[in-house]
Amino acid sequence: MLVNKKIEEASTIDSSFYTSKSIFSESKKIFENTWQFVTHDCVLSRKNAFPFFFLDEYINEPLLLVKAKDGQVNCFSNVCTHRGNILVEEHSEMSDSLTCRYHGRRFNTKGNCLFMPKFENVKGFPCKSDDLPKIPFSKWRQFIFCSLESQHKLNNFFSDMEKRIGWMPIEDFVFKPELSKDYFVKANWALYCDNYLEGFHIPFVHYDLAKQFKYDEYAVELFPFSNLQLGIGKKGEDCFDLPRDSEDYGKNIIAYYFWVFPNMMFNFYPWGLSLNIVKPISVNLTKIEFRSYVWDEKKLKVGAGSDLDKVEKEDEEIVELVQKGVNSRFYKKGRFSPSMETGVHHFHRLISKFMK
Secondary structure, three states: OOOOOOOOOOEOOOOHHHHOHHHHHHOHHHHHOOOEEEEEHHHHOOOOEEEEEEEOOOEEEEEEEEEOOOOOEEEEEOEOOOOOOEOOOOOEOOOOEEEOOOOOOEEEOOOOEEEOOOOOOOOOOOOHHHOOOEOOEEEEOOEEEEOOOOOOOHHHHHHHHHHHHOOOOHHHOEEOHHHOEEEEEOOOHHHHHHHHOOOOOHHHHOHHHHOOEOHHHOEEEEOOOEEEEEEEEOOOOOOOOOOOOOOOOOOOEEEEEEEEOOOEEEEEEOOEEEEEEEEEEEOOEEEEEEEEEEOOHHHOOOOOOOOHHHHHHHHHHHHHHHHHHHOOOOOOOOEOOOOOOHHHHHHHHHHHHHHO
């Protein structure tokens, strides 16, 4: 899966990455060694025990967020250290301790094993192995992420986005479940990301959206573990009211499209944020979670972020066609446009790095 660092000489990753079941299984190492979105911190304000799986259908590792009365949050394995029962089955309220409903083993909010019925004569009980394993987790603004074994800090993935749009009150954006939706795409997860990472296709696939952009000023900026597609709008289009200290001050920006490796898309519009999480299910099936966080409700119906459902369905249609195409015995690799596909090349280089 090696990809030449010189885009002018490079070819895409081999088509087998999108079609091979064995490579699909092997690519779990990409996700295990990066960070995954869990939720936003408001979910712990009323019910302080939040169970989840690291990556739903793909990496079904049961995990648990717990917020103690003093406000401290921890992330643990959601598996009882006695006989492997799932400890918390649904988002709920817990007191100072958590009791397994299988045999009554009890843990505190720091994950320490406190008590177990009928274990009076067990030597050395409880010991460290009886405690719940702690899982690395971290926050950016109001968003919580966790990792199974990442060698990189979360800040390495988010620092460039923070520098660029940190002036927005992102921690105050309000989650709107009624504006959030899940999609299922009959294509490999990486093909969906490929499509997102270039504006090359916009005038060919998104006719209405293309009318809002100055296509010749569409720009891509690359960072170590993320990149930015900067949407410059035509005169009269709804745009950001940028602060004077923004490096983009004076530009008619209608969208900041930030992608964070490997599968997170932070789409900032004047109305707020559409957060898209790309979740692999099988080699040719992907779940896309759209989560909407609103800043200014008055701007929801205007601009580049006003009809996300239409744009999504247009993307799905073309990506599903590409999935059929890469299965062809006659297609193995393609070449990159040095001016339009730097984001895709960057993505393929990171895949190559993490798959080693």
